[in-house]
Amino acid sequence: MPGNTLTAMGLPEPTGSFLLSLTAVPISYMVNSMSSVSDPLVVAGIGVLVLLSLLVMLFFFVQGNPPKDPLFYVFAIFSFTSVIDLIIWMEEDGYISGFMEFYMKEGEPYLRTAHGMLICLWDGTVHYFLYLVMLGAIARGKNYKTVGLYWLGSLLMSMLVFLPGNVIGKYGTEVRPAFILNVPYLFLPIWAGMRIFREKHVFTKIPAEKVTTAHSEGIFQRPVDIALILYLLAAITFTLFRGLLALDCPSDSCFTYIYQYEPYIRDPVAYPKVQMLVNMFYLLPFLCVSIYGLLTPGCTWMLDWSVVYAGAVAQAQFAHIGSSIYHRTPYTYRVPREAWWEFMILNVLYTLGMQLLAYRCVQNPAYFLKDTKQTVEEGKKQN
Structure with missing residues (x-):
């Protein structure tokens, strides 16, 4: 029996999970055609x-070959909802029709905002791809820690902005029972993250001599790290500045910037303000300690957290940059045409810097590993 078919022996294979996620298309079309979905409570119940039905189906189909990693179920269910999000984006932007209209009316109407559309697009493309990669890794018994950490940062950042933004923004009065469907996206990633963090890195077998050599290199012998430190200093300033903008900083420079470069921060939907505050309170401390991590050898936490924050910044900036120019954002809150290039260059560099930091840590991790050779020698001296 083929291992990549939707059977009791093959569902853990990525093809089976992929086919299961595609059932979102007929299911959404069928539910949308039902006349009883005009009540918000019914929508949430459906x-x-x-x-729950999908979860039962998963348990049924994997009886012959159950996955060893319980996160298989999480990623499989989330891949289904990613397809739902992609359908929402396609329908709301006019590419298809007749699939999720009921949900947008009585479920989560705030998804029609620019921010809502772009997080649906991100979830339906980037997150969906990451789920398939991780499901494939689970099926083959491969390590997926780096991909998992990137997904974790991206999803948690999305939820940290989306959930409070729904409540305190101008759509706060339209929060309906379907809002509870977002709860698993907050708690399940936390549980998944705890498991992913406990996984071993694939590069833990680097020779001790290489680690010792990397530790002996000063900062001036590492031009890439110098460039990253300069980026971090600029990112710290930019993150703090935009946090102050969200707090209605009264200075002339704040007033000029927010009106001439990023008026979207003033949008009453509240998502951009929440985003800037999340960046200031959660991203800013990491930017600061990352400088220490690049200057001090053996900071192993950089290997994990740089990837988490790279995913978080990528998702946050995609939603922010996109919403700032998206047609669903009112014209007065979009980036002025004359400031378009400055806005894009500044925000793209801000985004890419974190990706390069994570790439540097993952691709050349010796500097961040503990020098076991030196530790053993110090232990012998003490004895």
Whole structure:
């Protein structure tokens, strides 16, 4: 029996999970055609029922070859909802029709905002791809820690902005029972993250001599790290500045910048303000300690957290940059045409810097590993 078919022996294979996620298309079309989905409570109930039914189907199909990693179920269910999000984006932007209209009316109407559309697009493309990669890794018994950490940062950042933004923004009065369907996206990633963090890195077998050599290199012998430190200093300033903008900083420079370069921060949907505050309170401390991590050898936490924050910044900036120019954002809150290039260059560099930091840590991790050779020698001296 082929291992990549949707059977009891093959569902853990990525092809089976991929086919299961595609059932979102007929299911959404069928539910949308039902006349009883005009009540918000019914919409929420249908959402819960569909997710529970999928979970039961997963347990049934994997009886012959159950996955060793319980995160298989999380990624499989989330891949289904990623397809739902992609359908929402395609329908709301006019590419298809007749699939999720009921949900947008009585479920989560705030998804029609620019921010809502772009997080649906991100979830339906980037997150969906990451789920398939991780499901494939689980099926083959491969390590997926780096991909998992990137996904974790991206999803948690999305939820940290989306959930409070729904409540305190101008759509706060339209929060309906379907809002509870977002709860698993907050708690399950935390559980998944705890498991992913406990996994071993694939580069833990680097020779001790290489680690010792990397530790002996000063900062001036590492031009890439110098460039990253300069980026971090600029990113710290930019993150703090935009946090002050979200707090209605009264200075002339703040007033000029927010009106001439990033008026989207003033949008009453509240997502951009929440985003800037999340960046200031959660991203800013990491930017600061990362400088220490690049100057001090043996900071192993850089290997994990740089990837988490790279995913977080990528998702946050995609939603922020996109919403600042998206047609669903009111014209007065979009980036002025004359400031378009300055806005894009500044924000793209801000985004890429974190990706390069994570890439540097993952691709050349020796500097951040503990020098076991030196530790053993110090232990012998003490004895």
